[in-house]
Amino acid sequence: MSTTPVIEVRQLNLKYGDFHAVKDLSFEVRSGELYALLGTNGAGKTSTLETIEGHRQATSGTVKVFGQDPRERKTVRPRMGIMLQESGFSPDLTVRESVQIIGTLTRREDNADRVIDVVGLTRKAGTKVSQLSGGEKRRLDFATAVYGTPELVFLDEPTTGLDIQSRDDLWESVDRLREQGSTVVLTTHYLEEAQQRADRIGLMHRGTFYREGTVHELTQTLPAVISFGLPVLVAGLPVQATQTGEGKYRVQTQQLQKDLHLLLGWAHDNGLDLLELEAGPTRLDDVFRSIDKA
Numbered sequence: 001m002s003t004t005p006v007i008e009v010r011q012l013n014l015k016y017g018d019f020h021a022v023k024d025l026s027f028e029v030r031s032g033e034l035y036a037l038l039g040t041n042g043a044g045k046t047s048t049l050e051t052i053e054g055h056r057q058a059t060s061g062t063v064k065v066f067g068q069d070p071r072e073r074k075t076v077r078p079r080m081g082i083m084l085q086e087s088g089f090s091p092d093l094t095v096r097e098s099v100q101i102i103g104t105l106t107r108r109e110d111n112a113d114r115v116i117d118v119v120g121l122t123r124k125a126g127t128k129v130s131q132l133s134g135g136e137k138r139r140l141d142f143a144t145a146v147y148g149t150p151e152l153v154f155l156d157e158p159t160t161g162l163d164i165q166s167r168d169d170l171w172e173s174v175d176r177l178r179e180q181g182s183t184v185v186l187t188t189h190y191l192e193e194a195q196q197r198a199d200r201i202g203l204m205h206r207g208t209f210y211r212e213g214t215v216h217e218l219t220q221t222l223p224a225v226i227s228f229g230l231p232v233l234v235a236g237l238p239v240q241a242t243q244t245g246e247g248k249y250r251v252q253t254q255q256l257q258k259d260l261h262l263l264l265g266w267a268h269d270n271g272l273d274l275l276e277l278e279a280g281p282t283r284l285d286d287v288f289r290s291i292d293k294a
């Protein structure tokens with residue numbers, strides 16, 4: 001694995017007139033990583049990605065992709081596969097014609113039918129784009145990332161509008177790209193997908209990072225939660241809990257296993273059923289929710 005980062009962003013600033021959309025943002029994406037750029041609405045993710053993709057000029061700071069300026073389109077562009085939220089394929093073209101155009105535009109080598117097979121559109125290869133369902137269009141968008149197995153793949157909300165089976169298929173294809181060495185940059189509002197798949201996460205808020213790190217690094221700062229209900233009013237809970245409703249309790253803890261063990265032992269000793277018991281570590285959702293309180 002190369003030690004030169006695939007993406008290097010240093011002190012990036014982006015301004016729209018007087019509005020400062022991205023402020024002194026610095027991060028890097030290493031070869032082979034799946035890096036998720038997440039954030040609140042208007043945080044600056046799209047602006048940042050557009051700069052990395054070579055579509056937007058930085059107001060100040062530097063952005064390098066494969067050690068080069070991403071606006072060097074001839075050398076950098078063929079090495080990147082970009083799955084946008086809307087690829088804008090012509091509605092009159094068939095799936096196969098659209099995929100062939102990806103090859104022409106990106107100047108990457110591949111076989112259109114192979115790509116159509118990977119994205120699960122073989123039965124629709126001769127169908128016009130205008131006649132595809134929303135999910136099928138999304139699969140066609142994904143072809144832009146798959147074609148020619150690019151070294152760097154951008155996936156912008158890749159699973160929006162896909163049913164669960166299609167999501168699993170897409171992630172399986174992403175896994176295959178990664179096995180072949182592709183580096184992946186992901187944006188998504190499905191936080192559980194980022195939680196499961198990202199090696200590292202940059203969580204943006206108001207133009208800068210609120211947090212950056214592995215899922216573990218992001219979530220370990222917040223307590224885990226145990227919630228349960230009790231059928232009768234009982235005194236002497238073995239752990240500190242807050243009441244969230246009639247007979248409902250919530251425990252916030254930095255020692256999930258220990259407190260859960262105490263609680264289960266106590267319930268057993270007292271012959272009590274803990275209703276709707278849920279226990280789990282902090283999730284990325286909780287880190288997001290903590291942003292507004294920061």
Ligand SMILES: Nc1ncnc2c1ncn2[C@@H]1O[C@H](COP(=O)(O)OP(=O)(O)OP(=O)(O)O)[C@@H](O)[C@H]1O
Binds near residue numbers: 040042043
């Ligand atoms: N062309 C533009 N002119 C003026 N302001 C803009 C322009 N494009 C984006 N902005 C502003 O810059 C900020 C960052 O926008 P950006 O689209 O990068 O955010 P985002 O993180 O992708 O948001 P979302 O999750 O809502 O899509 C927003 O406040 C947005 O209103």
